[in-house]
Amino acid sequence: MKHTKLLFLALIFMASYNCKEAKKETKDVMENKDIIAKEIKAEEEIKTLKFSLEPKSGRNVKGEVSFTEENGTVSMKATLAGLTPGEHAIHIHEKADCSSADGKSTGGHWNPTFSAHGKWGSAEGYHRGDIGNFTADGEGNAIVEFSTDEWCLGCDDETKNLLGKGVIVHQGVDDFVTQPTGDAGGRVSCAGIIE
Numbered sequence: 001m002k003h004t005k006l007l008f009l010a011l012i013f014m015a016s017y018n019c020k021e022a023k024k025e026t027k028d029v030m031e032n033k034d035i036i037a038k039e040i041k042a043e044e045e046i047k048t049l050k051f052s053l054e055p056k057s058g059r060n061v062k063g064e065v066s067f068t069e070e071n072g073t074v075s076m077k078a079t080l081a082g083l084t085p086g087e088h089a090i091h092i093h094e095k096a097d098c099s100s101a102d103g104k105s106t107g108g109h110w111n112p113t114f115s116a117h118g119k120w121g122s123a124e125g126y127h128r129g130d131i132g133n134f135t136a137d138g139e140g141n142a143i144v145e146f147s148t149d150e151w152c153l154g155c156d157d158e159t160k161n162l163l164g165k166g167v168i169v170h171q172g173v174d175d176f177v178t179q180p181t182g183d184a185g186g187r188v189s190c191a192g193i194i195e
Contacts, residue, residue: 046070047153051191053080053169056103061189065167067153074151074162076131078144080169080189083136089174089184090144092129093166096192103187106166108180112159119176120148128159130182133173154195167191 046068053063063080078090094107109117110129118126128150136142152160172185 049153049193049195051167051193053078053167053189053191054098055082055188056098056101056190057171057186057188058101059171059186059188061169063169063189065191067151067162067193069151069153072152073147073149074153075147076145078142078167078169080136080142080144081140083140083142083169083188084171085136085138085140087133087135087173088142088188089133089170089172089182090131091127091168091170091174091182091184092131092162092193093168094129096164096166096194098166098190098192103166103168103190106168106187106190106192110165111180117176117178117180117182122176127180129165130174130176132176162193163195165193167193 048066048068050064050066053061053065055061060082061080062082063078065076065078068075092110094110095105097105097107099105109127111127113128115127116125117130118124120126120130120132131144131146134142134144150160151162154163155161167190168187169189170184170186171188172183174182174184176182
């Protein structure tokens with residue numbers, strides 16, 4: 001009888017231990033699934049669009065521009081060649097239409113908040129398309145990088161959505177004062193931001 005009780009207690013102990021192990025394994029599997037789901041979600045949140053910049057206004061300014069959206073921030077990178085050495089302006093314009101020879105088919109600066117033109121972040125105002133100036137080296141090459149949480153790629157907020165807009169590189173410098181363009185001169189390169 002004593003052996004039966006001991007055997008019975010041993011079986012209860014083993015069953016209890018196995019249940020705890022099964023619960024622990026289930027918890028570990030669920031935690032791993034959560035980690036994998038978060039990694040997949042993070043990968044899904046990265047959007048990248050890449051376009052060629054084409055010459056305009058009789059110039060030979062070419063390049064590539066990419067936009068990457070990750071965790072609510074859009075980063076732009078433009079790689080340019082064929083510029084005159086020195087400073088130039090780059091802006092986002094209203095339309096993704098680079099059909100005209102002078103680039104004016106893109107319309108004016110993208111300004112969905114109806115603000116004054118100015119330097120990005122200025123308290124006096126700035127357009128969502130007012131990226132600013134950059135410098136081309138002695139060979140006419142430049143890389144422009146810019147990031148903001150005030151843009152998105154394909155979201156429902158039309159004050160942030162870049163799709164359907166154009167990228168314009170200007171011959172001159174944005175003075176951040178002249179309304180509404182910054183007096184940046186001719187449009188020497190263009191790309192349309194489309195899906």
